[in-house]
Amino acid sequence: MMGNEIVLQIQDLTKRYPNGRGIENINLNIYKGDIFGFLGPNGAGKTTAMKIITGLIHPDCGDVKIFGVSVTEEYEKAISVVGSIIEIAESYPYLTAYENLRQIGRFSPKVDDHRINEVLEITGMKKFKDEKPKKFSLGMKQRLGLAAAILNYPKLVILDEPLNGLDVEGMIDIRNLIKHMSENEETAFFISSHLIHDIELMCNRIGVIYNGKMLNVETTENILQNYATLENYFVSEVERNGRI
Known part of the structure; x- marks a missing residue:
């Protein structure tokens, strides 16, 4: 391996x-x-x-x-x-989970809608994609942070x-x-x-x-x-x- x-x-x-x-x-x-x-x-x-x-x-x-x-x-x-989460997973509280990832991925040619949905699926956040992180528990914020960290392959x-x-x-x-x-x-x-x-x-x-x-x-x-x-x-x- x-x-x-x-x-x-x-x-x-x-x-x-x-x-x-x-x-x-x-x-x-x-x-x-x-x-x-x-x-x-x-x-x-x-x-x-x-x-x-x-x-x-x-x-x-x-x-x-x-x-x-x-x-x-x-x-x-x-x-x-490199993808990373240092200390606490940061996000834009007034954008949805999906919009957060789109914002992060906008500089990367490799990141498209398909990839955003894929990392939401992988991290178990798909069902919350249209919700805003200001309502998320710490665990959900960590999951979204992880989705952001792996977004760019x-x-x-x-x-x-x-x-x-x-x-x-x-x-x-x-x-x-x-x-x-x-x-x-x-x-x-x-x-x-x-x-x-x-x-x-x-x-x-x-x-x-x-x-x-x-x-x-x-x-x-x-x-x-x-x-x-x-x-x-x-x-x-x-x-x-x-x-x-």
Whole structure:
């Protein structure tokens, strides 16, 4: 299922804030079809890393390449194959779900009515296409955000806490959707979460970030051969690397 082609390459990425938080010297490769789980407690540096990858903030040093193109040097080109939701799925509250997607897709020649209806169908939002997001629950907003993130047939989808606010059914739907896109379209996913159980069920590779540092990157399969659960592995990694 996984290709050898590197989709996302993170090299020596560092960003420090005055309060001492941030990330330090992160190195990571994500491959075609990977569903990579970026696991760590709140404040560990997950969102910082994701904002740098999507060009929302600049690193102090290091670089991010998407299919070999630098995000810091050729932003537009690098990001053209990326879909993302960072922090909270944004939408225009007074446009319908359908109009929101049409607005987002208007710059892309690949996005037509058929594709808009397709992503609404895929994310379970078809029946709400003529409703406005100002009335949506958090879970529905997340689904619409995901529809927007995959609209442009991205090769890499970056999701920050994608299961926030979803009910159990919603979580299962989104997990299945991610697995389906990974297997059938070789889309790579980079998913941050502090929900250990969901990462375990969803991701084929996992990186633990703690206090801004990457502790380890391992396949889920290897982890579960050696530990009863991902949670046990996470706790042992954090302890082995010394709680500060």
